[in-house]
Amino acid sequence: MRDLAVIVVVALLASFLVKAYLVRSFYIPSASMENTLLVGDRVLVNELVPGLVPLRRGDVVVFQDPGGWLGTGQGDDLIKRVIGLPGDTVSCCDTAGRLSVNGHAVDEPYVVHEPGSDRVAADDFTVTVPEGRIWVMGDNRYDSADSRVHGTVPVDDVVGRAFVTTWPVSRWTVLSRYGDEWDAVPGP
Numbered sequence: 001m002r003d004l005a006v007i008v009v010v011a012l013l014a015s016f017l018v019k020a021y022l023v024r025s026f027y028i029p030s031a032s033m034e035n036t037l038l039v040g041d042r043v044l045v046n047e048l049v050p051g052l053v054p055l056r057r058g059d060v061v062v063f064q065d066p067g068g069w070l071g072t073g074q075g076d077d078l079i080k081r082v083i084g085l086p087g088d089t090v091s092c093c094d095t096a097g098r099l100s101v102n103g104h105a106v107d108e109p110y111v112v113h114e115p116g117s118d119r120v121a122a123d124d125f126t127v128t129v130p131e132g133r134i135w136v137m138g139d140n141r142y143d144s145a146d147s148r149v150h151g152t153v154p155v156d157d158v159v160g161r162a163f164v165t166t167w168p169v170s171r172w173t174v175l176s177r178y179g180d181e182w183d184a185v186p187g188p
Helices: 002-021
Strands: 023-027 042-046 060-064 077-084 089-092 099-101 104-106 125-128 133-137 158-167
Touching: 023 158, 042 060, 060 133, 077 089, 077 099
Parallel strands: none
Antiparallel strands: 023 042, 042 158, 060 077, 060 158, 077 133, 089 099, 089 125, 099 104
């Protein structure tokens, strides 16, 4: 009996430590990340990012509302894709309708386009991301109030990087950051 009690206590402690410091589950409440994430999906988030593991362009991250992004009663966390890191210049759109980061056009196969348009965003913009902040955008750009509306996000507000969809079971998948595309972007 004593061994069983020790095993249960150790398992509970390990579970608490993993949940508190390594991995957490989050629910997707809006359509801003479709079709990568759908309303009702659950994702696991690696909380070692950005503390021990650096943020990378293309990461899907959960972050705390830096203020004014969410209305009352909607929770405190948001999920978007990292487009620009500190010092990056992000602009939209080139003649092919693509986003550019530091002058490099990025092909984003996950973006939901407006019917009849090849643009990844409706309006043109150019922004340089300040130090200590990131530029984030939803994959469903025509239905996402992201950095284009609210501005940059403090790196300190990032909870972690989403890495897998766990629910519903039919949607289980590892989330890609499309490294082949994003790793080709030069530094600022």
